[in-house]
Amino acid sequence: MNTEQTIAEIIALERAALDRWGAGDPDGYLEISAPDVSYFDPFLERRIDGREALSAWYAPLRGTIHIERYDLIEPQVQLYGDTAVLTFNLISYQGEGSIHWNCSEVYRCDSEGWCVVQTHWSITRHLQM
Amino acid sequence: MNTEQTIAEIIALERAALDRWGAGDPDGYLEISAPDVSYFDPFLERRIDGREALSAWYAPLRGTIHIERYDLIEPQVQLYGDTAVLTFNLISYQGEGSIHWNCSEVYRCDSEGWCVVQTHWSITRHLQM
Numbered sequence: 001m002n003t004e005q006t007i008a009e010i011i012a013l014e015r016a017a018l019d020r021w022g023a024g025d026p027d028g029y030l031e032i033s034a035p036d037v038s039y040f041d042p043f044l045e046r047r048i049d050g051r052e053a054l055s056a057w058y059a060p061l062r063g064t065i066h067i068e069r070y071d072l073i074e075p076q077v078q079l080y081g082d083t084a085v086l087t088f089n090l091i092s093y094q095g096e097g098s099i100h101w102n103c104s105e106v107y108r109c110d111s112e113g114w115c116v117v118q119t120h121w122s123i124t125r126h127l128q129m
Numbered sequence: 130m131n132t133e134q135t136i137a138e139i140i141a142l143e144r145a146a147l148d149r150w151g152a153g154d155p156d157g158y159l160e161i162s163a164p165d166v167s168y169f170d171p172f173l174e175r176r177i178d179g180r181e182a183l184s185a186w187y188a189p190l191r192g193t194i195h196i197e198r199y200d201l202i203e204p205q206v207q208l209y210g211d212t213a214v215l216t217f218n219l220i221s222y223q224g225e226g227s228i229h230w231n232c233s234e235v236y237r238c239d240s241e242g243w244c245v246v247q248t249h250w251s252i253t254r255h256l257q258m
Contacts, residue, residue: 036207038216040231042255047216047231049205076178078165078246083212085235085247087167087176102169102176104249106214106235117207118214120233122251126171 007077010084010107010114015072022067022092026058034108034115041121067092082109089124100124136206139213139236139243144201151196151221155187163237163244170250196221211238218253229253 001009013032020028030051033039039048039057048054073089083106090101106118130138142161149157159180162168168177168186177183202218212235219230235247 038205038207038214038233040216040233040249040251042251042253044231045254046218047203047205074176076167076176078167080212080237080246081210083209083235083237085167087169087247087249089175102173102249102251104167104169104233104235104247106212106233106247108209108212117209118216118233118235120169120216120231120249120251122169122171122231122249123255124171125174126252126255 003079006079006084010077010086011072011075013107013114014075014086014088014105018070018072018090021065022070024061024063024065026055026061029116029119030055030058032114032116033119034117037115037117037119039119041119042123042126067094069093083107084109084114132208135208135213139206139215140201140204142236142243143204143215143217143234147199147201147219150194151199153190153192153194155184155190155194158245158248159184159187161243161245162248163246166244166246166248168248170248171252171255196223198222212236213238213243 017028033051035051037051039054070092075088078085086105092099102122102124104120107114108117146157162180164180166180168183199221204217207214215234221228231251231253233249236243237246
């Protein structure tokens, strides 16, 4: 697979997980997360270590999230052999409101394909100087 | 170099850059950032792409930051060959105030040693469910 195909594959994996997330299904992300995934989001007091702990964190959200649509802004993949760093801004829309996100995802390719070893979600421009 | 030494080296690189940052010197981070580094922090409207753009973003901060001390909480390095994913929580103290941070850094090892290809800083528990 050439570089362009790999980049397209990784962005497609992310979009598929995001589509399921927006329909209330966190399993899309859990299925592409590695057992040793590390994870940050803006609701947590500390980093989450491991897919099992991430699954427990996501459990109460199942069926509660309904994103109507989203804009994935300038997704970029930095590809280094078996590692790919995907970064993007995201605007998610729900009712009249929208949330602006920063996201970084580190993907690794092993014998089973690409999976996520690091996820970091945060709010865009939370602070102003 | 064995795994433990590599992990210690990466954490030491981060601490050294952080120490200089807290003394008002952003060059510590710029010196360990790769030319293609991608970067998020909570003040930005969009991702920054590349060390040159990051240097411009940091320029007005030179000499203005004074962190008295910080706690680096549970730094973890996920090591995958030439790629290392460093994650930690950080509390930085200045006067009577403190700021709680999430941080993820992706390091790559090339012929010149380890450098950062992705940086993501965000505020811990910005949102509450």
